[in-house]
Amino acid sequence: MTPDDPIARYALRLGDDALIMGHRLSEWMSRAPFLEEDIALSNVALDFIGRARLFYQYAAQRVGGDTTEDTFAYSRDVRDFTNLLLCELPRGDFAFTICRQFLYDAFALPFTEALSGSSDPQLAAIGSKAVKESRYHLRRSKDWMLRLGDGTEESHQRCQRALDDLWLYTAEMFQSDPLLDDLIARGIAVDTPALHEAWLATVSETLATATLSVPDTDVEVVGGRDGIHTDDLGFLLAELQFMQRAYPGLQW
Amino acid sequence: MDKANVSETEERTFQARIDAEEKIEPKDWMPEKYRRNLIRQISQHAHSEVIGEQPEGNWITRAPSLERKAILMAKVQDEAGHGLYLYAAAETLGVTREELIDRLHTGASKYASIFNYPSLTWADIGAIGWLVDSAAIVNQVSLQNTSYGPYARAMVRICKEESFHQRQGYNIMMTLMKGAKLQREMAQDALDRWWWPSLMMFGPHDGESAHSAQSMKWKIKRRSNDDLRQQFVDQAVQQAEAIGLVVPDPDLKWNDARGHYDFGAIDWQEFERVISGNGPCNRQRLAHHKNAHDEGAWVREAMAAHEAKQRSKARDVA
Numbered sequence: 001m002t003p004d005d006p007i008a009r010y011a012l013r014l015g016d017d018a019l020i021m022g023h024r025l026s027e028w029m030s031r032a033p034f035l036e037e038d039i040a041l042s043n044v045a046l047d048f049i050g051r052a053r054l055f056y057q058y059a060a061q062r063v064g065g066d067t068t069e070d071t072f073a074y075s076r077d078v079r080d081f082t083n084l085l086l087c088e089l090p091r092g093d094f095a096f097t098i099c100r101q102f103l104y105d106a107f108a109l110p111f112t113e114a115l116s117g118s119s120d121p122q123l124a125a126i127g128s129k130a131v132k133e134s135r136y137h138l139r140r141s142k143d144w145m146l147r148l149g150d151g152t153e154e155s156h157q158r159c160q161r162a163l164d165d166l167w168l169y170t171a172e173m174f175q176s177d178p179l180l181d182d183l184i185a186r187g188i189a190v191d192t193p194a195l196h197e198a199w200l201a202t203v204s205e206t207l208a209t210a211t212l213s214v215p216d217t218d219v220e221v222v223g224g225r226d227g228i229h230t231d232d233l234g235f236l237l238a239e240l241q242f243m244q245r246a247y248p249g250l251q252w
Numbered sequence: 253m254d255k256a257n258v259s260e261t262e263e264r265t266f267q268a269r270i271d272a273e274e275k276i277e278p279k280d281w282m283p284e285k286y287r288r289n290l291i292r293q294i295s296q297h298a299h300s301e302v303i304g305e306q307p308e309g310n311w312i313t314r315a316p317s318l319e320r321k322a323i324l325m326a327k328v329q330d331e332a333g334h335g336l337y338l339y340a341a342a343e344t345l346g347v348t349r350e351e352l353i354d355r356l357h358t359g360a361s362k363y364a365s366i367f368n369y370p371s372l373t374w375a376d377i378g379a380i381g382w383l384v385d386s387a388a389i390v391n392q393v394s395l396q397n398t399s400y401g402p403y404a405r406a407m408v409r410i411c412k413e414e415s416f417h418q419r420q421g422y423n424i425m426m427t428l429m430k431g432a433k434l435q436r437e438m439a440q441d442a443l444d445r446w447w448w449p450s451l452m453m454f455g456p457h458d459g460e461s462a463h464s465a466q467s468m469k470w471k472i473k474r475r476s477n478d479d480l481r482q483q484f485v486d487q488a489v490q491q492a493e494a495i496g497l498v499v500p501d502p503d504l505k506w507n508d509a510r511g512h513y514d515f516g517a518i519d520w521q522e523f524e525r526v527i528s529g530n531g532p533c534n535r536q537r538l539a540h541h542k543n544a545h546d547e548g549a550w551v552r553e554a555m556a557a558h559e560a561k562q563r564s565k566a567r568d569v570a
Contacts, residue, residue, distance in 0.1 A: 019318075023313060026312050026313060026321075026325055027313060029305060029309040029312055029325070029328055029329075029332075030302075030305040030306050030309045030328075030332075030540065030541075030544065031540075031544045031547075032544065032548065033544075033545075033547070033548025033549075033551035033552055034548055034551075034552060035302065035332055035335055035336050035339070036336065037548075037551075038305070038329070038332040039329055039332050039333055039336070042325055042326075042328065042329040042332070043329065045325060046322060046325050046326060046329070049318065049321060049322050049325065050322060052318065053318050053319075053322070056318070069318055070317050070318055073318055074316075074317075093547070094547075094548065094551050146558065147554055147555050147558040148551070148554050148558075150558055150561060151553070151554025151555065151557045151558040152550070152553050152554045152557045154550050154553070154554070155550055155551070155553070155554030155557075158550070239313050239314055240313060240314070242314045243314060243315070243316035243374060244316060247316075247434065247435075250431055250432055250435060251427060251430075251431060252316035252317055252320060252374065252424075252427060252428075252431075252435075
């Protein structure tokens, strides 16, 4: 199920990040702290699902045959998914969801900006569309970090705890590997290791304003790009893929 | 003039404005009962939109394709938006959203009883969109002419989105009916379970409706329950037949003389049973809402605290 074509594999990574993140966000529907947030969270979730579809459609086009966007979302098992572990962690409380989003959005904005300059025209087009969304996402998650970090004692503690739990998973965003190195050299993939410094600067600045501390740890948990996931992804896929697994080969 | 006469004059002027099809606006004088009646109806409507997120929302994470998933997310998001317009419309009558939510949680305020039924299969998402949203549209189109301005204007916006919802639901049913045998059976089963509850959505027969007469006089309601229900049946029966579904009513028959379908008796005992708490999901629906609201309390407090800090900082600068 993993294609040989390196660009398709790259598109799948990015599609997996977006699908799994969008799925986690969509779990908030009818569960947000107030009605406006139900709407806002589902807006962001929709952006990610839309992005996943574009990446998967492109991968399907490169793979050819009967492959569609849904083949990738619904017919692969845990070991074939190559999303960042950060995206798959259970949604937790509102602080966890917001902190995850902030850490990711601060990465996604420079990432999508760079992707829009990819030498691959399709990836560049997806990047250009996504960059507008990511700009809004980051503005929103930054605002929430300020409110929750510099809100009440409880919200501050919840946020700091979430940051401490999430921090270990952020290194994976900047990790390099042979596939990435090859595509970076060809001007196709975003040079993610090079984004780390700017990301850390954005994050540190917002955390300082929000009276929160940058977690002090060297622990780095990685594996998603190699299909080594947390236990949680299997359960997420069991739910996501239920219909296609229970009733294979039908149109819905 | 004594006080009684003043209010009698005001009431007469008020009724004259209603009779002349003028819209009543938030700052206008209105009888206390008109205000209370509207708060009851609008908040019940708002709660229905919000509780309605649950039976459909629980299929967002299980939708059978990415396209269906995105459409369903957008739809459920719209329902939340409708809830928001409606709470805002109710707030113009001098009640807060917090109070309305509290009344929902204590059971003092109701929501549409149909959402106490579970959405067991994917076909239920089709049936809810097609039938429940159709019923809602029939009712809401008539409410675009309701006498209270903010409510009427909210309805205009909501109706536009509901017709998209109705089409997505019907499209799911149509796709299922063109599919495999098990898909057609799934669609028929969903229709069997959602048909009668959809008819009940229009409320008791005209003769037995507690609030109807006064609401019609004040033009809060524009058409009677039975009249709206008939319109819904006439539309839905033809839509069902067009895709090969059988409406689960042996008494259903076209009546040439009336120009409408005759249909069987509604089981009002079932309606009473479900509305009074014995539906399959009553407890879960309320508990889910209450739980989300309670778990969100610290977030709302944090927002308020942050805002207060910002205000005091701004004052210090000034």
